[in-house]
Amino acid sequence: DPKIIQKPKYLVAVTGSEKILICEQYLGHNAMYWYRQSAKKPLEFMFSYSYQKLMDNQTASSRFQPQSSKKNHLDLQITALKPDDSATYFCASSQDSLGRNTGQLYFGEGSKLTVL
Protein backbone atom coordinates (compact mmCIF):
# COMPACT_ATOMS: atom_id res chain seq x y z
CA ASP A 1 0.00 0.00 0.00
CA PRO A 2 1.33 3.45 -0.82
CA LYS A 3 2.55 5.29 2.24
CA ILE A 4 2.35 8.71 0.63
CA ILE A 5 -1.01 9.42 -0.92
CA GLN A 6 -1.40 12.15 -3.49
CA LYS A 7 -4.72 13.27 -4.88
CA PRO A 8 -5.78 13.63 -7.56
CA LYS A 9 -3.53 11.52 -9.73
CA TYR A 10 -4.52 13.46 -12.84
CA LEU A 11 -6.18 16.82 -13.22
CA VAL A 12 -6.93 19.23 -16.02
CA ALA A 13 -7.45 22.92 -15.37
CA VAL A 14 -8.10 26.00 -17.42
CA THR A 15 -5.79 28.99 -17.46
CA GLY A 16 -6.53 31.36 -14.62
CA SER A 17 -8.20 28.83 -12.36
CA GLU A 18 -7.04 27.49 -9.01
CA LYS A 19 -6.29 23.93 -7.92
CA ILE A 20 -5.23 22.22 -4.72
CA LEU A 21 -3.01 19.15 -4.75
CA ILE A 22 -3.40 16.91 -1.72
CA CYS A 23 -0.63 14.99 0.00
CA GLU A 24 -0.81 12.79 3.08
CA GLN A 25 1.97 10.60 4.41
CA TYR A 26 1.58 7.65 6.75
CA LEU A 27 5.25 7.05 7.48
CA GLY A 28 5.33 9.06 10.70
CA HIS A 29 7.79 11.48 9.12
CA ASN A 30 8.41 14.99 10.37
CA ALA A 31 9.49 16.61 7.12
CA MET A 32 7.59 16.93 3.86
CA TYR A 33 8.42 18.38 0.47
CA TRP A 34 7.06 19.29 -2.92
CA TYR A 35 8.97 18.67 -6.12
CA ARG A 36 7.91 19.42 -9.67
CA GLN A 37 8.75 17.58 -12.88
CA SER A 38 7.95 19.45 -16.08
CA ALA A 39 8.20 17.89 -19.51
CA LYS A 40 11.83 17.45 -20.55
CA LYS A 41 13.11 19.09 -17.34
CA PRO A 42 14.71 17.50 -14.29
CA LEU A 43 12.84 17.15 -11.04
CA GLU A 44 12.89 20.51 -9.30
CA PHE A 45 12.70 21.20 -5.56
CA MET A 46 9.88 23.57 -4.58
CA PHE A 47 9.27 23.60 -0.80
CA SER A 48 10.33 21.88 2.38
CA TYR A 49 8.40 21.74 5.65
CA SER A 50 9.58 20.44 8.98
CA TYR A 51 7.14 20.00 11.88
CA GLN A 52 4.61 21.96 9.83
CA LYS A 53 6.92 24.95 9.45
CA LEU A 54 8.21 26.20 6.13
CA MET A 55 11.95 25.57 5.96
CA ASP A 56 12.75 26.55 2.42
CA ASN A 57 10.96 27.94 -0.58
CA GLN A 58 12.68 27.70 -3.96
CA THR A 59 9.60 28.69 -5.93
CA ALA A 60 9.75 32.26 -7.15
CA SER A 61 6.02 32.65 -7.66
CA SER A 62 3.61 33.37 -4.81
CA ARG A 63 0.95 31.56 -6.83
CA PHE A 64 2.26 28.38 -5.24
CA GLN A 65 1.24 28.13 -1.59
CA PRO A 66 1.84 25.01 0.51
CA GLN A 67 -0.64 24.36 3.31
CA SER A 68 -0.01 22.09 6.27
CA SER A 69 -3.08 21.47 8.44
CA LYS A 70 -1.55 18.44 10.17
CA LYS A 71 1.96 17.09 10.55
CA ASN A 72 1.31 14.41 7.96
CA HIS A 73 -0.39 16.70 5.43
CA LEU A 74 1.21 19.07 2.98
CA ASP A 75 -1.16 20.33 0.31
CA LEU A 76 -0.17 22.61 -2.54
CA GLN A 77 -2.49 25.39 -3.66
CA ILE A 78 -1.80 26.83 -7.10
CA THR A 79 -3.65 29.96 -8.13
CA ALA A 80 -3.96 31.82 -11.44
CA LEU A 81 -2.86 28.71 -13.30
CA LYS A 82 -0.78 29.06 -16.45
CA PRO A 83 0.00 26.50 -19.16
CA ASP A 84 3.64 26.55 -17.97
CA ASP A 85 2.46 25.14 -14.64
CA SER A 86 1.68 21.88 -16.44
CA ALA A 87 3.84 19.26 -14.73
CA THR A 88 3.78 16.30 -12.43
CA TYR A 89 3.95 17.44 -8.84
CA PHE A 90 5.56 15.02 -6.42
CA CYS A 91 5.13 15.08 -2.68
CA ALA A 92 7.92 13.55 -0.60
CA SER A 93 8.73 12.97 3.03
CA SER A 94 11.64 12.09 5.27
CA GLN A 95 12.07 11.28 8.93
CA ASP A 96 13.57 14.73 9.48
CA SER A 97 14.83 17.59 7.38
CA LEU A 98 18.49 16.77 7.89
CA GLY A 99 19.03 13.97 5.48
CA ARG A 100 22.75 13.58 5.47
CA ASN A 101 23.64 9.90 5.82
CA THR A 102 20.41 9.20 7.63
CA GLY A 103 17.23 7.61 6.33
CA GLN A 104 15.96 8.26 2.87
CA LEU A 105 13.52 10.35 0.94
CA TYR A 106 10.19 8.79 0.00
CA PHE A 107 8.08 10.02 -2.88
CA GLY A 108 4.39 9.84 -3.63
CA GLU A 109 3.06 8.70 -6.99
CA GLY A 110 2.65 12.25 -8.24
CA SER A 111 -0.22 14.44 -9.43
CA LYS A 112 -0.11 15.21 -13.12
CA LEU A 113 -1.50 18.66 -13.82
CA THR A 114 -2.38 19.85 -17.30
CA VAL A 115 -3.31 23.50 -17.76
CA LEU A 116 -5.14 24.35 -20.96
Next chain:
Amino acid sequence: GQQVQQSPASLVLQEGENAELQCNFSSTATQLQWFYQSPGGSLVSLLSNPSGTKHTGRLTSTTVTKERRSSLHISSSQTTDSGTYLCAIERSSGSWQLIFGSGTQLTVMP
Protein backbone atom coordinates in the same frame (compact mmCIF):
# COMPACT_ATOMS: atom_id res chain seq x y z
CA GLY B 1 24.46 27.06 -9.13
CA GLN B 2 24.93 23.37 -8.66
CA GLN B 3 24.28 21.21 -11.69
CA VAL B 4 24.02 17.51 -12.27
CA GLN B 5 24.81 15.95 -15.64
CA GLN B 6 23.94 12.37 -16.42
CA SER B 7 25.08 10.17 -19.26
CA PRO B 8 24.12 8.49 -21.41
CA ALA B 9 20.69 10.03 -21.89
CA SER B 10 19.38 6.66 -22.98
CA LEU B 11 20.63 3.13 -23.05
CA VAL B 12 19.24 -0.03 -24.61
CA LEU B 13 20.46 -3.42 -23.45
CA GLN B 14 19.65 -7.05 -23.93
CA GLU B 15 18.54 -8.86 -20.81
CA GLY B 16 21.56 -10.14 -18.93
CA GLU B 17 23.91 -7.36 -20.02
CA ASN B 18 25.44 -4.92 -17.57
CA ALA B 19 24.72 -1.19 -17.50
CA GLU B 20 27.02 1.64 -16.46
CA LEU B 21 25.40 5.00 -15.74
CA GLN B 22 27.37 8.16 -15.09
CA CYS B 23 26.68 11.25 -13.02
CA ASN B 24 28.84 14.37 -12.91
CA PHE B 25 28.12 17.26 -10.61
CA SER B 26 29.36 20.82 -10.53
CA SER B 27 30.25 21.24 -6.87
CA THR B 28 31.26 19.07 -3.95
CA ALA B 29 28.29 17.13 -2.71
CA THR B 30 27.99 15.76 0.79
CA GLN B 31 24.91 13.83 -0.22
CA LEU B 32 24.47 11.94 -3.46
CA GLN B 33 21.49 9.74 -4.17
CA TRP B 34 20.46 7.45 -6.98
CA PHE B 35 16.75 7.09 -7.69
CA TYR B 36 14.73 4.90 -10.01
CA GLN B 37 11.69 6.35 -11.78
CA SER B 38 9.35 3.74 -13.19
CA PRO B 39 7.71 4.13 -16.59
CA GLY B 40 4.57 5.00 -14.65
CA GLY B 41 6.39 7.85 -12.94
CA SER B 42 6.82 6.71 -9.36
CA LEU B 43 10.19 7.37 -7.72
CA VAL B 44 12.15 5.06 -5.48
CA SER B 45 15.41 5.71 -3.70
CA LEU B 46 18.01 3.13 -4.73
CA LEU B 47 20.97 4.08 -2.61
CA SER B 48 22.83 6.93 -1.02
CA ASN B 49 26.52 7.16 -1.83
CA PRO B 50 28.28 10.46 -1.13
CA SER B 51 31.69 8.78 -1.38
CA GLY B 52 33.30 5.42 -1.98
CA THR B 53 31.62 2.28 -3.20
CA LYS B 54 28.31 0.86 -2.10
CA HIS B 55 26.47 -2.28 -3.13
CA THR B 56 22.85 -3.29 -2.90
CA GLY B 57 21.66 -6.34 -4.76
CA ARG B 58 22.69 -6.03 -8.40
CA LEU B 59 23.54 -2.35 -7.99
CA THR B 60 26.98 -0.93 -7.32
CA SER B 61 27.64 2.76 -6.99
CA THR B 62 31.08 4.35 -6.95
CA THR B 63 31.45 8.03 -6.09
CA VAL B 64 34.74 9.91 -6.38
CA THR B 65 33.92 13.10 -4.54
CA LYS B 66 37.05 15.08 -5.43
CA GLU B 67 36.42 14.32 -9.11
CA ARG B 68 32.72 15.16 -8.71
CA ARG B 69 31.46 12.02 -10.34
CA SER B 70 29.44 8.98 -9.48
CA SER B 71 28.55 5.85 -11.38
CA LEU B 72 25.82 3.28 -11.02
CA HIS B 73 26.53 -0.21 -12.28
CA ILE B 74 23.61 -2.57 -12.85
CA SER B 75 24.68 -6.16 -13.29
CA SER B 76 22.74 -8.85 -15.16
CA SER B 77 20.03 -6.46 -16.26
CA GLN B 78 16.40 -7.59 -16.28
CA THR B 79 13.44 -6.27 -18.23
CA THR B 80 12.01 -4.97 -14.97
CA ASP B 81 15.04 -2.68 -14.64
CA SER B 82 13.66 -0.59 -17.49
CA GLY B 83 12.93 2.96 -16.45
CA THR B 84 14.78 6.17 -15.72
CA TYR B 85 17.69 6.39 -13.31
CA LEU B 86 18.16 9.73 -11.63
CA CYS B 87 21.17 11.09 -9.83
CA ALA B 88 20.67 13.84 -7.27
CA ILE B 89 22.86 15.93 -4.99
CA GLU B 90 21.87 18.14 -2.10
CA ARG B 91 21.13 21.83 -2.62
CA SER B 92 22.20 22.88 0.85
CA SER B 93 24.27 21.12 3.41
CA GLY B 94 22.55 18.29 5.19
CA SER B 95 19.08 18.75 3.76
CA TRP B 96 16.78 16.87 1.42
CA GLN B 97 16.66 19.80 -1.02
CA LEU B 98 17.99 17.79 -3.91
CA ILE B 99 19.14 18.85 -7.35
CA PHE B 100 18.37 16.20 -9.90
CA GLY B 101 19.95 15.31 -13.19
CA SER B 102 17.87 14.67 -16.29
CA GLY B 103 18.32 10.95 -15.91
CA THR B 104 19.34 7.97 -17.99
CA GLN B 105 16.46 6.15 -19.62
CA LEU B 106 17.25 2.45 -19.57
CA THR B 107 15.45 -0.05 -21.75
CA VAL B 108 16.18 -3.73 -21.24
CA MET B 109 14.99 -5.93 -24.09
CA PRO B 110 13.99 -9.57 -23.51
